Amino acid sequence: xxxxxxxxxxxxxxxxxxxxxxxxxxxxxxxxxxxxxxxxxxxxxxxxxxxxxxxxxxxxxxxxxxxxxxxxxxxxxxxxxxxxxxxxxxxxxxxxxxxxxxxxxxxxxxxxxxxxxxxxxxxxxxxxxxxxxxxxxxxxxxxxxxxxxxxxxxxxxxxxxxxxxxxxxxxxxxxxxxxxxxxxxxxxxxxxxxxxxxxxxxxxxxxxxxxxxxxxxxxxxxxxxxxxxxxxxxxxxxxxxxxxxxxxxxxxxxxxxxxxxxxxxxxx
Amino acid sequence: xxxxxxxxxxxxxxxxxxxxxxxxxxxxxxxxxxxxxxxxxxxxxxxxxxxxxxxxxxxxxxxxxxxxxxxxxxxxxxxxxxxxxxxxxxxxxxxxxxxxxxxxxxxxxxxxxxxxxxxxxxxxxxxxxxxxxxxxxxxxxxxxxxxxxxxxxxxxxxxxxxxxxxxxxxxxxxxxxxxxxxxxxxxxxxxxxxxxxxxxxxxxxxxxxxxxxxxxxxxxxxxxxxxxxxxxxxxxxxxxxxxxxxxxxxxxxxxxxxxxxxxxxxxxxxx
Numbered sequence: 011x012x013x014x015x016x017x018x019x020x021x022x023x024x025x026x027x028x029x030x031x032x033x034x035x036x037x038x039x040x041x042x043x044x045x046x047x048x049x050x051x052x053x054x055x056x057x058x059x060x061x062x063x064x065x066x067x068x069x070x071x072x073x074x075x076x077x078x079x080x081x082x083x084x085x086x087x088x089x090x091x092x093x094x095x096x097x098x099x100x101x102x103x104x105x106x107x108x109x110x111x112x113x114x115x116x117x118x119x120x121x122x123x124x125x126x127x128x129x130x131x132x133x134x135x136x137x138x139x140x141x142x143x144x145x146x147x148x149x150x151x152x153x154x155x156x157x158x159x160x161x162x163x164x165x166x167x168x169x170x171x172x173x174x175x176x177x178x179x180x181x182x183x184x185x186x187x188x189x190x191x192x193x194x195x196x197x198x199x200x201x202x203x204x205x206x207x208x209x210x211x212x213x214x215x216x217x218x219x220x221x222x223x224x225x226x227x228x229x230x231x232x233x234x235x236x237x238x239x240x241x242x243x244x245x246x247x248x249x250x251x252x253x254x255x256x257x258x259x260x261x262x263x264x265x266x267x268x269x270x271x272x273x274x275x276x277x278x
Numbered sequence: 279x280x281x282x283x284x285x286x287x288x289x290x291x292x293x294x295x296x297x298x299x300x301x302x303x304x305x306x307x308x309x310x311x312x313x314x315x316x317x318x319x320x321x322x323x324x325x326x327x328x329x330x331x332x333x334x335x336x337x338x339x340x341x342x343x344x345x346x347x348x349x350x351x352x353x354x355x356x357x358x359x360x361x362x363x364x365x366x367x368x369x370x371x372x373x374x375x376x377x378x379x380x381x382x383x384x385x386x387x388x389x390x391x392x393x394x395x396x397x398x399x400x401x402x403x404x405x406x407x408x409x410x411x412x413x414x415x416x417x418x419x420x421x422x423x424x425x426x427x428x429x430x431x432x433x434x435x436x437x438x439x440x441x442x443x444x445x446x447x448x449x450x451x452x453x454x455x456x457x458x459x460x461x462x463x464x465x466x467x468x469x470x471x472x473x474x475x476x477x478x479x480x481x482x483x484x485x486x487x488x489x490x491x492x493x494x495x496x497x498x499x500x501x502x503x504x505x506x507x508x509x510x511x512x513x514x515x516x517x518x519x520x521x522x523x524x525x526x527x528x529x530x531x532x533x534x535x536x537x538x539x540x541x542x543x544x545x546x547x548x549x
Contacts, residue, residue, distance in 0.1 A: 062445060096446035103445075108438035113460040122456070123446040172446065 015040045015212055016061070016180060020074035023056055023065060030056050031236045033074070038180065038229075043206060043213045045223045045244075047259065048233035049276065054216045057233070058182050061214075062099060063091055079179075097127040100178035104185040106165035110157035116168055117153030123172050142175040143168075146201060163194035167201070174205065182214045187222065199225060220263050224248060232256050283540075286532035293526060297345040304339035309494045311335055319512045329514040331504060340496040341518060347497040348526065351412050352478040356470055358416025363423030364466065368454050370424070371431025378428070388421045394483065401489045408491050411484060415477050423469055430462035464541040468534050475530030482523050498523050 017037040023030050031053045038044045046054045059065050061076055063083055075082045078099070086094065103109040111119060120139045124130065130138055140150055146167040157165060166186060173181055183202065187195040203226055206213055215226060223230055223244065231241040232253065240253040251257045258276040296303055305327065312318070312334030320330040328337040370381040397414050404410045434440065435458065443457045484490030485499025493500055498519040505515025 064441065064444060092447045092449060094447070095444065096448075101445045103438055103442060105438055109442040111439040111443070111457050111461070114457070122443065122448050122452070126446060126448045126452070169442070172442075176446075 013040050014038065015079065016214075017077040018057070018061070018074070019077070021057065021060060021076065022073040023053075023060060024071050029236060031060070034233070034236070034238050035074075036231045036238060036241055038212060038214060040212050041210045042228045043215055043226055044229045044231060045227035046214060046216045046231050046233060047218065047220065047223055049218055049259075052233040053236040054218075054233055055184055056236075058101065058184055058214065058216055061180075061182065062095055062101060064095075093127065096123050096173075096178070097129070097176050098178055099180045099182065100173035100176060101182040101184060102166070102169045102173050102186050105189050106162050106169055107189065109169055110165055112157055114156075115153065116155050116157070116160075120153075120168070120172050120175055124175050127176055129176055138175060142171040145174060145205060146171040162190050163197065166190060166194075166198055170198075170202070170205075180212045180214060182216070184216045185218070186215075188217070188219075195222075202226065220248070220260050232259070280536075282532045283536035286529040286536070289525060289529040290533065293345055293349060293529075296342055297349050300342045300346050304336075304342045306336035306339045308335065308339040308343040308496050319508060319515075321512075322514055328518050329512070331501075331512075331515055332508060337501070337514060337518060340501055341498070341522060344496040344498045344501055344519070345522070347408065347491050347495065348478050348481060348499075348523075351408065351415070351481040351491075351497075352474045352526075352530075354412045355415035355419065355477040355481070356473045358413060359420035359423060359473065360466075360470055362417065363420035364427050364459070366420070367424040367427025368431055368459060368462075371428035372435050372450070372454050372458065374432075374435075381424070382428070385421045385424055388418070391418075393418050394480065397480065397484065398487075398489055401484070406484075406489050406492055408495070411481060411490050415480055419473060419477065419480075423466065423473070426465055426469055427462060430465060431458060434458045434461055465538075468538040468541065471530055471534035471537060475527040475534070478523065478530070479527050498526075 014037045019035050021034040022032055034053070034057060036044070046057065048054050056065065060072065061078075061083070063086070065072065072084070075084060077083075078094070083091070083094065110116075114122075117139055120142060121135055124135050124138055125132070139153060143150060143152055148164065148167050148171065152160070152164070152168070157168075160168065166189075170186070186202070187198050190198060199222065202213070205211065206226075215222075217223060227244045229242070230244050230247040232239050232247065232255065234255050240247060240251065240256050247256060248260065251260060255276070258274060261274045262276060312330075314334065317330055317334040319332055320326055322329045326336050326338065328341060331337055331340070366381050366385075370378045396418050400414045400418075401410060404414070431454075440453060440457060443453050448457070481490055481497065482499035482502070485497045486503040488500075488503065490499055491497040493504070502516055502519040502523070505512065505519065509516050
């Protein structure tokens with residue numbers, strides 16, 4: 011199980027003169043949950059989009075390589091890339107309210123992902139959609155609903171079921187719980203953890219919240235201003251953070267019964 | 279606002295039914311002539327509801343058959359311009375960059391031509407014929423629609439659900455036509471309805487000038503045109519086709535504008 015499925019080497023991305031990611035290197039092992047932690051603007055989402063080669067094309071220069079199963083994804087042609095997205099690497103976005111198409115029924119939206127890759131014959135698509143809805147514990151009738159009829163938590167479940175419908179090798183979750191309220195967050199996190207255990211999924215979990223990291227991650231990678239400042243096993247990073255920045259972030263987790271007037275401020 | 283929409287739609291439906299069931303509604307053969315003095319240029323009567331023209335043909339029957347021509351030219355011409363405009367606008371807005379620049383410069387060139395003259399030049403080469411008229415109106419009137427669709431795509435392509443679809447590996451054409459286009463249709467409906475009215479007007483103008491639908495096939499424009507020589511003593515030959523054109527264009531505009539008010543909440547309270 012120690013095999014590296016994704017390896018990012020010296021990734022640098024810049025918009026004009028502005029470097030948003032600098033020399034980022036880390037790797038993800040099969041079946042492991044890696045948390046990518048950092049503040050807003052630290053380059054977490056840009057790193058994730060680079061993995062799918064979906065960076066905005068506005069004056070964007072990149073260096074380094076991203077190896078997926080030993081192949082550099084920057085060398086792939088458009089068709090190979092399209093086939094990789096969703097099929098091999100799937101992603102769930104932060105905002106469940108805007109990530110679903112308002113005019114298409116849920117069933118059709120999930121079907122898009124399944125049929126885009128021709129994973130199963132047409133006659134089985136329907137079965138497959140039902141199955142993927144049941145893994146995220148949504149009722150079958152959801153197929154006939156429009157996104158506006160669902161709550162935020164339900165929509166995020168739909169997003170998750172879409173991402174899972176193609177059995178991806180890697181699942182990227184970009185702040186999947188940030189837009190949800192705390193109780194729903196817990197449900198979704200439990201669900202993600204359950205599915206991850208169940209299927210031995212490889213997950214890249216992007217978040218800014220160390221309390222989430224604590225519950226879900228195996229490995230942690232801390233980013234700040236586009237650079238990786240610290241990485242290692244969860245126990246090491248959370249237990250004995252080597253970097254001052256990580257310590258400050260951890261200190262920001264509010265604890266029940268905490269008597270502090272203000273939370274400490276991180277100097278980003 | 280609702281009454282305008284209702285009024286417009288009712289008239290359009292009545293005209294459409296008239297066009298479809300023309301053979302059952304028309305009291306006479308629209309092309310049958312009767313050159314005897316007592317049946318030429320007769321004013322409206324029980325026998326000839328809207329009178330007869332200089333060749334003794336029944337104007338009411340000609341108007342009913344003319345509705346066929348005028349409406350089908352309107353719809354088919356707009357159908358052609360819809361196809362071209364939506365496709366080029368969608369591609370232009372979605373891909374941006376060089377593709378967008380090329381298509382938009384082409385649109386600007388098309389914009390520079392006065393449409394009616396462009397149509398007349400093309401008709402002069404191809405010869406006047408109902409099919410040519412439809413095609414030519416269609417391929418000269420898509421530019422506005424193209425810009426409209428492009429503008430919608432420019433904002434929609436940055437939306438999260440588009441990124442989400444691309445992340446799933448959905449192909450570009452599917453993203454454009456299945457994911458983005460349905461979200462961009464609101465303003466398109468409005469524009470299409472207004473264009474049908476405009477196309478009917480262009481067809482009438484062409485037929486009036488003798489460049490559109492050719493005699494003896496009746497169209498509102500050429501009935502009007504034939505009647506203008508007798509305007510001093512046969513008012514019914516110009517009044518009724520003129521009214522028909524006016525009412526048709528007016529009702530398409532009424533529908534188009536009330537649709538616009540309904541689909542654009544920013545305008546509500548004004549109409």
